[in-house]
Amino acid sequence: MQQRKRSTLKDLDHRLGVHFSTVSRVINQAQRHMISADVARRVLEAAAEHGYRPNRMASSLRTRRSHTIGVVLPDISNPVYPPILLGIERVLAENGYVALVANAGSDRAQQRFVVDQMLARQVEGLILATVTRRDPVLAHCLDDGIAVITVNRSAEKGEVPGVASDDRLGMRLTVDHLAGLGHRHIAHIAGPQTLSTGHLRKQGFVAAMKARGLEARVVPADAFTRECGRAACAAILDQFPEITAIAAGNDLIALGCYDFLRAARRRCPQDISVVGHDDMPLADMLAPPLTTIRIALHEMGVQAAQLILDHINGAKTGASRIVLPPELVVRGSTARPRKDTEGRIKRTKQ
Numbered sequence: 001m002q003q004r005k006r007s008t009l010k011d012l013d014h015r016l017g018v019h020f021s022t023v024s025r026v027i028n029q030a031q032r033h034m035i036s037a038d039v040a041r042r043v044l045e046a047a048a049e050h051g052y053r054p055n056r057m058a059s060s061l062r063t064r065r066s067h068t069i070g071v072v073l074p075d076i077s078n079p080v081y082p083p084i085l086l087g088i089e090r091v092l093a094e095n096g097y098v099a100l101v102a103n104a105g106s107d108r109a110q111q112r113f114v115v116d117q118m119l120a121r122q123v124e125g126l127i128l129a130t131v132t133r134r135d136p137v138l139a140h141c142l143d144d145g146i147a148v149i150t151v152n153r154s155a156e157k158g159e160v161p162g163v164a165s166d167d168r169l170g171m172r173l174t175v176d177h178l179a180g181l182g183h184r185h186i187a188h189i190a191g192p193q194t195l196s197t198g199h200l201r202k203q204g205f206v207a208a209m210k211a212r213g214l215e216a217r218v219v220p221a222d223a224f225t226r227e228c229g230r231a232a233c234a235a236i237l238d239q240f241p242e243i244t245a246i247a248a249g250n251d252l253i254a255l256g257c258y259d260f261l262r263a264a265r266r267r268c269p270q271d272i273s274v275v276g277h278d279d280m281p282l283a284d285m286l287a288p289p290l291t292t293i294r295i296a297l298h299e300m301g302v303q304a305a306q307l308i309l310d311h312i313n314g315a316k317t318g319a320s321r322i323v324l325p326p327e328l329v330v331r332g333s334t335a336r337p338r339k340d341t342e343g344r345i346k347r348t349k350q
Contacts, residue, residue, distance in 0.1 A: 022299045069308055070118035070126045072111065077105040078252070079280035080222070080297060081129065084151060087301020088127060095309055097124075104130055106223075111137045119144060125308045131155050132194045142186035147311045151304040154196045154321065161311060161320040167197055170293040170326040171204030174275045175246045177291070177328055179212055181336045183245040187217040189232040189257070191224045191249035198224070201249055201277065217243065221253055229256020234245065237264070244272060246335040251283055253293055254333075258286065269335035279329055288332030295337045296324045 025034050061206055069092055072271050073081050090101050099122055104114040111130050115137060118126065126148035131138050133156040141148045142159065149160035171188075178186050188205040191198030202218060217259035219236045221228040230249060233256060236243065248254035256274035261268050268288060276283065276292035283290040303322050309315075 020113070028121075028246065039303070047101075052079050066122040066124055067307045068100050068121070069305070070115070070116055070121075070123040071099045072104050072118070072126065072128050072130050073101065074104060074106055074130045074167050075156055076101075078297075080152070080278050081249075082155035082280070084129070084301040084304070087298040088151075088305040090302075091302050091305035091309070097309070098133060106130075108137055111270045112295040115141060121144060123310050125149070127151055127308055129153065131196075133196055133199060134194075138264045147308060148221050149304060149308050149311060151300060152197070156196075157208050158321055161307050161322075163300050163307060163322040163324065164196070165295040165300065166323050167200035167326075168204030168207070170277055170295070172208040173293060173326065173328040174277070175205060175208035175212065175214075177330065178245045178247065178273060178275065179214070181273070181334060182247075183337050184214055185240070185243045186214065186245045186247060186336075187236045187240050188247045189229060189236065190218050190220050190252070191251050192222065193220070195224075198249060205247055215291060221249060224250045224252055224264065226252045226256040226259065229253030230259045231256070232239055233239050233260040234264075237266075245334070246272060248274060248276050251265045251280040251290060254290055254292070267332050270338065273334040273337070275334060284331060286333075291331045291334040292325040294329045296326075300324060 022035060022039065026272045040061065052124055069088075071085065071088055073085070075081070082287040083098070092099055100118060100121065102114045102118065104111040109329065123146075126141055127149055128138065128141070131153050133154075135155055138148070138150075138155055138159065142192045149162050150160060150164070152163050152164055154162045175186065178292075186209065188202065188237050193199050193202065206218070217236070217240045219232050229252060232253065233246065236246065237260075246254075246257055248257055254274050254318040257272075257274050258268060261272055261274075266272055274290070276290045277295075278297075279294035280294045294303065297323065302326070307320065307322065
């Protein structure tokens, strides 16, 4: 079947009887506001009718602007990232940009491959959700001279701008909530310490427990996953059988705690209270609904997109870190410790 020949800007201005520059401004979403709504509507209808699509490759060669931002994610199946991505895409679209999204995993060689493929496609900037505290892939991006920012995670030295939640504050809110319910034997399942999220949340937990004169019990999880949360929960209850509450490193780890407690015939929150971190979508639909720290995920994406656009356009210079305040959301997975549980703990220590 013969393909229909696509129209050019010249074809459109000839058909509509308007100047070439007017058609060009309508097609460029960032400049569309400069044209009256009626003319813009006519141009867009004609473009759709005649199969016009902008030739981004030719445009980027001419202007050295691709209007494309690379977004590199570590795990698209993690419910944290879709709301962040939606925020990024909304702001980029409002400014005539599109996101080129890749799921790069945690392997550094794969991450570098993905970044290099994006650079080869002339992205104007990169938003990295994959960065570790000391990240050679980030260093590679800086060596290339590409505009780059981080989202959700941050680099150890703050070499580049970034947007993240206040992870230390989130853990303080968790400890304050559990201690306020009367819990004194609280354990933390810490995420990987190579990541800022794991490192800062652990720091926040230890500091909050110390401020209350409580012993900080910490067990590491190998990853922010449900499976690792289940294994870490088993280790916690083996090492610290006296605990009455768990502050999980994120919601997926908390979900793993649910799995282990159910298999061990321990009830949540009657036997063990559990607090998550992130407030991932559908956390309120768990049984019991998960008490957690809500992170402004969509707003994080919005701020990240604006930050990379500012960086590209020279509106901001140097590293700039945006830290968003988290919020405690109390649901059904936390309750006061049972009196007989506290009595059992005292007898165990005697």
